[in-house]
Amino acid sequence: MSALDDLLTCLRFPSVSTDSRHNADTRACADWLVAKLTSMGLTTSLHETPGHPVIVAKNKHIAGRRTVLLYGHYDVQPAEPFAEWKSPPFEPTIRDGVIFCRGATDNKGQLIAHVSGLAETLAKHGDLPVNLTILFEGEEEIGSPNLKPFLEAHRQQLACDVVAISDTGMVGPGIGTFTYGLRGIACMELKVHGPSIDLHSGIFGGAVANPATIAARLAASLHDDQGRVLIPGFYDDVKPLASWERSAWAELGDGDAETLSLTGVPALFGEPEFTERERRWARPTAEVNGIGGGYQGEGSKTVIPREAFVKLSFRLVPDQNPEQILDLATAYLLSKAPASVRLEIKRGHTGQAYLMDPQGPLGKAAQRALTKTFGGKIALIREGGSIPIVQAFKDVLKADTLLLGLALPDCQAHAPNENFPIANLEAGIRLNQALLAELGA
Amino acid sequence: MSALDDLLTCLRFPSVSTDSRHNADTRACADWLVAKLTSMGLTTSLHETPGHPVIVAKNKHIAGRRTVLLYGHYDVQPAEPFAEWKSPPFEPTIRDGVIFCRGATDNKGQLIAHVSGLAETLAKHGDLPVNLTILFEGEEEIGSPNLKPFLEAHRQQLACDVVAISDTGMVGPGIGTFTYGLRGIACMELKVHGPSIDLHSGIFGGAVANPATIAARLAASLHDDQGRVLIPGFYDDVKPLASWERSAWAELGDGDAETLSLTGVPALFGEPEFTERERRWARPTAEVNGIGGGYQGEGSKTVIPREAFVKLSFRLVPDQNPEQILDLATAYLLSKAPASVRLEIKRGHTGQAYLMDPQGPLGKAAQRALTKTFGGKIALIREGGSIPIVQAFKDVLKADTLLLGLALPDCQAHAPNENFPIANLEAGIRLNQALLAELGA
Numbered sequence: 001m002s003a004l005d006d007l008l009t010c011l012r013f014p015s016v017s018t019d020s021r022h023n024a025d026t027r028a029c030a031d032w033l034v035a036k037l038t039s040m041g042l043t044t045s046l047h048e049t050p051g052h053p054v055i056v057a058k059n060k061h062i063a064g065r066r067t068v069l070l071y072g073h074y075d076v077q078p079a080e081p082f083a084e085w086k087s088p089p090f091e092p093t094i095r096d097g098v099i100f101c102r103g104a105t106d107n108k109g110q111l112i113a114h115v116s117g118l119a120e121t122l123a124k125h126g127d128l129p130v131n132l133t134i135l136f137e138g139e140e141e142i143g144s145p146n147l148k149p150f151l152e153a154h155r156q157q158l159a160c161d162v163v164a165i166s167d168t169g170m171v172g173p174g175i176g177t178f179t180y181g182l183r184g185i186a187c188m189e190l191k192v193h194g195p196s197i198d199l200h201s202g203i204f205g206g207a208v209a210n211p212a213t214i215a216a217r218l219a220a221s222l223h224d225d226q227g228r229v230l231i232p233g234f235y236d237d238v239k240p241l242a243s244w245e246r247s248a249w250a251e252l253g254d255g256d257a258e259t260l261s262l263t264g265v266p267a268l269f270g271e272p273e274f275t276e277r278e279r280r281w282a283r284p285t286a287e288v289n290g291i292g293g294g295y296q297g298e299g300s301k302t303v304i305p306r307e308a309f310v311k312l313s314f315r316l317v318p319d320q321n322p323e324q325i326l327d328l329a330t331a332y333l334l335s336k337a338p339a340s341v342r343l344e345i346k347r348g349h350t351g352q353a354y355l356m357d358p359q360g361p362l363g364k365a366a367q368r369a370l371t372k373t374f375g376g377k378i379a380l381i382r383e384g385g386s387i388p389i390v391q392a393f394k395d396v397l398k399a400d401t402l403l404l405g406l407a408l409p410d411c412q413a414h415a416p417n418e419n420f421p422i423a424n425l426e427a428g429i430r431l432n433q434a435l436l437a438e439l440g441a
Numbered sequence: 442m443s444a445l446d447d448l449l450t451c452l453r454f455p456s457v458s459t460d461s462r463h464n465a466d467t468r469a470c471a472d473w474l475v476a477k478l479t480s481m482g483l484t485t486s487l488h489e490t491p492g493h494p495v496i497v498a499k500n501k502h503i504a505g506r507r508t509v510l511l512y513g514h515y516d517v518q519p520a521e522p523f524a525e526w527k528s529p530p531f532e533p534t535i536r537d538g539v540i541f542c543r544g545a546t547d548n549k550g551q552l553i554a555h556v557s558g559l560a561e562t563l564a565k566h567g568d569l570p571v572n573l574t575i576l577f578e579g580e581e582e583i584g585s586p587n588l589k590p591f592l593e594a595h596r597q598q599l600a601c602d603v604v605a606i607s608d609t610g611m612v613g614p615g616i617g618t619f620t621y622g623l624r625g626i627a628c629m630e631l632k633v634h635g636p637s638i639d640l641h642s643g644i645f646g647g648a649v650a651n652p653a654t655i656a657a658r659l660a661a662s663l664h665d666d667q668g669r670v671l672i673p674g675f676y677d678d679v680k681p682l683a684s685w686e687r688s689a690w691a692e693l694g695d696g697d698a699e700t701l702s703l704t705g706v707p708a709l710f711g712e713p714e715f716t717e718r719e720r721r722w723a724r725p726t727a728e729v730n731g732i733g734g735g736y737q738g739e740g741s742k743t744v745i746p747r748e749a750f751v752k753l754s755f756r757l758v759p760d761q762n763p764e765q766i767l768d769l770a771t772a773y774l775l776s777k778a779p780a781s782v783r784l785e786i787k788r789g790h791t792g793q794a795y796l797m798d799p800q801g802p803l804g805k806a807a808q809r810a811l812t813k814t815f816g817g818k819i820a821l822i823r824e825g826g827s828i829p830i831v832q833a834f835k836d837v838l839k840a841d842t843l844l845l846g847l848a849l850p851d852c853q854a855h856a857p858n859e860n861f862p863i864a865n866l867e868a869g870i871r872l873n874q875a876l877l878a879e880l881g882a
Contacts (some may be wrong), residue, residue, distance in 0.1 A: 015682070018742065019739060075844045080741055099853065120772045178529070187743075200854050203824070203854070204704060205825060207720045207721045212730070213661075213664065216657040216660035219654060219657035219658075220657045223658075270648050276648045280647050285646040287642045287651055287654070289642060289653075290734065291732055292733045295521070299460065300790070303855055310657075311735065338710060338711065341707065366638060415744070426484075
């Protein structure tokens with residue numbers, strides 16, 4: 001199957017966008033995609049940005065047809081920790097019909113499913129039922145810093161009636177899932193600077209503040225014991241959950257049991273007044289994604305480290321404003337840091353949360369395509385992840401986005417042993433064809 | 442000068458005892474010392490232990506003379522962070538009469554000063570004024586796990602009237618300093634285990650406890666805002682400072698200004714009811730020596746890490762019991778950890794705090810040797826560091842220890858750019874000779 005060969009080829013590029021050592025690999029992945037799309041008969045162009053390039057490809061646009069923008073990303077998360085992969089992270093390995101590789105689900109498997117669906121249709125009919133514009137970027141995993149400017153600079157060329165993306169999840173194998181909401185994100189990094197050098201903790205301990213301790217105290221100041229965020233004003237703009245959502249989600253089965261089994265934690269945790277799904281899909285969070293300082297090696301080294309860091313991200317929900325959340329967090333953390341250290345705060349990438357009406361005409365077309373592909377009842381959900389570009393499509397192109405994900409709950413996106421079943425690749429090909437047929441009707 | 446050559450040779454062995462990759466280097470350093478002591482005419486032996494070897498060397502012991510045990514250690518702290526060294530950490534480099542190298546002060550510079558003092562005396566007189574037993578170990582930086590059993594197994598061979606050690610500090614250049622007390626130590630490491638893999642913080646954030654956050658909360662639970670330790674019972678056995686000590690230390694000049702300038706911190710920190718020196722020399726502490734979890738690389742990676750760690754050490758004072766402190770800390774931390782994570786606690790090395798009477802006959806002899814070497818008024822101090830073996834000498838050999846340090850306040854022990862002036866090497870040679878003369882009189 002040439003779709004599978006294409007996916008395996010695409011997965012072999014270690015296109016880790018956050019790590020500059022992989023810049024050449026990321027570029028090579030983009031070049032391969034350009035060649036592939038060109039070979040399918042699409043008019044394809046590679047656009048330089050200050051970071052990784054953007055790819056645009058189109059069929060011949062004909063007046064009177066609906067224009068669909070298909071978005072995907074060819075960059076992937078870092079593969080660390082390497083030691084926990086059962087097969088090499090950038091050599092796709094198939095076990096029991098499942099492809100294991102960094103990017104298998106997020107997003108190369110889903111992207112290649114669409115590309116392969118288009119390739120089949122083009123080979124058979126010489127055209128597509130819609131005006132199609134492909135937009136693939138290489139910076140989704142670092143917050144798409146250059147895509148919004150690109151949209152703004154190419155409004156005419158990218159004008160469309162609707163955006164379609166497969167970069168979200170299915171509630172279970174074979175259950176067509178339509179995602180009508182996403183959390184936003186806001187990242188920041190704290191650095192706590194103390195002494196000018198690492199100090200002997202015997203000689204100086206007790207008289208100077210320990211940056212690792214202060215970093216820990218700042219991280220600890222973010223939550224109460226039950227996981228509620230303590231930053232003043234953090235929840236002010238949170239839009240309450242609609243009651244139809246709460247009941248629809250309650251019908252999806254035992255979320256607690258599923259999350260316990262997927263994660264392996266001894267017990268769940270979080271705001272007691274919300275269900276597990278509500279906490280993941282519709283409540284904002286503050287997470288420590290990385291913390292470090294002082295001796296990291298074997299055994300002990302009795303130092304007071306000169307500095308320590310905390311990498312933070314906030315998951316946001318409608319109608320929180322990411323930049324305002326970073327302002328509130330900055331003010332709060334500065335107020336908590338003692339004068340005996342210097343606190344440096346670096347703002348990272350941000351993205352708005354997203355919410356669309358699943359019962360509009362486009363939402364209904366997407367649900368029909370899902371029914372045609374998967375059969376049975378379609379799940380209507382929000383998701384906890386962030387696709388900041390969805391809000392950018394809304395802002396710049398004035399287009400809603402249809403989120404038709406193919407990621408299974410145990411796909412291990414962002415983690416070791418990321419995987420994607422070949423069955424989902426095949427379903428994605430049919431979904432692409434059904435969706436364009438519905439949107440072209 | 443052959444003393445300097447010997448020191449440079451000794452420094453070139455990267456004898457990092459905590460890091461098993463350096464086991465061969467540590468052994469090579471021990472072998473070199475054995476050859477050196479043998480060449481001086483001392484009867485020298487290398488003793489295997491479960492870890493790094495112990496070296497014993499003696500002149501001919503003659504009945505009726507005082508027996509002095511000279512202790513030192515040939516192992517050193519790790520050199521990390523390497524990037525902050527101005528010259529290679531294991532290639533001694535002399536700038537303006539100061540030797541820069543890991544171990545320059547702690548303890549190779551001071552150890553070689555004594556060895557060189559002995560070599561000169563032996564070359565000139567063929568004997569020493571006392572019965573001398575040298576005891577050099579290679580595990581001081583990891584808490585001397587095998588030395589106390591060694592003492593117990595060799596009580597007869599190591600029997601002595603007094604122990605002398607140069608592994609402590611001088612209050613300033615040229616000021617003879619006698620240390621009559623040391624803090625003890627107790628180390629432990631916490632590991633917080635959460636999900637079985639790193640999780641996507643968008644998909645799961647809000648529903649599971651974040652091990653990095655919990656590690657931070659546990660570290661933060663150790664102190665109040667002013668640095669007092671919150672573990673119940675922690676201060677119960679702390680012996681109050683004597684009033685003569687508080688006044689003697691107050692006369693040593695402005696400790697705040699010196700520590701600010703040595704450390705480069707924006708402000709001092711710690712228990713407000715004690716002076717800076719009292720906090721460093723006579724108050725117990727809890728320090729985070731290392732903390733880590735989640736993404737450590739460039740940029741951001743939005744994970745909930747599967748685990749996080751905190752490396753802790755407690756500096757202890759008379760009459761705290763190190764094992765009991767670890768018990769109290771363990772119980773406290775277990776009580777603070779939520780059921781949504783699994784907490785693993787690993788106990789590390791411990792050492793009792795030490796206190797001797799500086800005005801007894803041996804203390805007075807040491808002070809005379811210091812006056813002969815340095816002139817001027819001798820400083821009587823305690824120190825914040827830990828030399829657990831001092832308590833072991835007391836327990837097993839029933840001998841007090843004379844602490845005659847040659848480390849300057851800016852020697853950067855345990856830190857990058859550790860250094861030792863050649864002038865202190867020369868003073869150490871004279872101090873060795875004056876001390877043995879006083880003790881032999």
